[in-house]
Amino acid sequence: MKNERYDPLTLALHWLTVLLVLVLWSIAQIWDWLPRGSAPRHATQALHVSLGMVFILVLLARLAWRLTAGRRLAPPPGPPLVVFAARAAHGALYLLLVLMAVSGPLNRSAGGDPLGFFGLFTLPPLLAENKNLAETINDFHGTVATLILILAGLHAAAALAHHYLWRDGVLARMVPGLSPRDP
Ligand code: HEM
Ligand code: HEM
16 A cells, blocks of 8 residues: 555545634634624624635535546455444544535524525525524534544544654645655
């Protein structure tokens, strides 16, 4: 497996997802500092929703590519429990990303706010306005965001351990230009 590598589209979609998750999470931290009801807070939330739609498109493209022509690589050889844990973590990350893509637009619609895309167009609401429901969905959306950060942190730590400790080329197959370390 030393010189195996994912295809360029898989690499691009993986790293674009990482960037969008970090940016979307950071934007949500920024508006927490802005006064409720203020124009900058609304603008920051509208930006989160527009970029959120980009995230949804990237996720759909990624799932479609993986299920069709995208290169899938077997996990590196290891104890069955470790191989299972890696597969389970990847599956859980996909599931959590899908939950974000579903709960985000529902959150926005239940809050009675428009699903706008960078001022270019607005999608019809998915739900009637319901502030109590919006609060519940928002709590869920925030909790799933935290779970993604925790799991992605463990996942990144495992990827770095593959590179620096086990030197088996797993990180290199997802990082353009990186060579596996000598064993
Ligand atoms: C992985 C991607 C995403 C991350 C990491 C993320 C993160 C967050 C976080 C941390 C919050 C604050 C939750 C709280 O108050 O406890 C939030 C709120 C929100 N997110 Fe996301 N989000 C993502 C995707 C989306 C998407 C796809 C949409 C919709 C297109 C969306 C729409 C919203 C809305 C409407 C709110 C509530 C804003 C308000 O308080 O009015 N998010 N998001
Ligand atoms: C928000 C952050 C991240 C998310 C949501 C995420 C998600 C994923 C998912 C779902 C896979 C499985 C790919 C597949 O088999 O279809 C994957 C693979 C991979 N990721 Fe990430 N990832 C994140 C951050 C990172 C970081 C920071 C690193 C490196 C430090 C990394 C390195 C890798 C590697 C090396 C693989 C390939 C593993 C293998 O071939 O067995 N990821 N990632």
